[in-house]
Amino acid sequence: MIRTATLTGVQDDENPYTIQTPPRTEYKDLNASVKLPVVTMDAVDTYMAPLCVKLEDKAKNLYKERFLIYVRSAAKNNKYHLLAPCATNMKKSVSYCVDVIVDNEGVIDECQCECAVGTGPNAHC
Secondary structure, X not given: OOOOHHHHOOOOOOOOOOOOOOOHHHOEEOOOOOOOOOOOHHHHHHXXXXXXXXXXXXXXXXXXXXXEOOOEEEEEOOEEEEEEEEEOOXXXXXXXXXXXXXXXXXXXXXXXXXXXXXXXXXXXX
């Protein structure tokens, strides 16, 4: 699936990159009974360092202010796939799906987002 195909069913040929994710039907709601590896701030910093980006307070506030709508997870090939629709900071009525792949050690492998700047494998919008 190409980035915008998740919502529209139409392939976006301008941005042909997409990470391989399990079928949406394999994702389960994330709750206290779901076992996932711990992703530390060091892991986030390591992922973002080659991009010359740091996690800012603005991003943390988007979580605190409930812009993250829900999180679902699926396991595939010893990786954990996280799917999370997030509302935009400009219009809370608009949301984009974010995909994150984490390995068994809590290392972030890949990310992508449906927004204009979120094409993977190193999305950091």
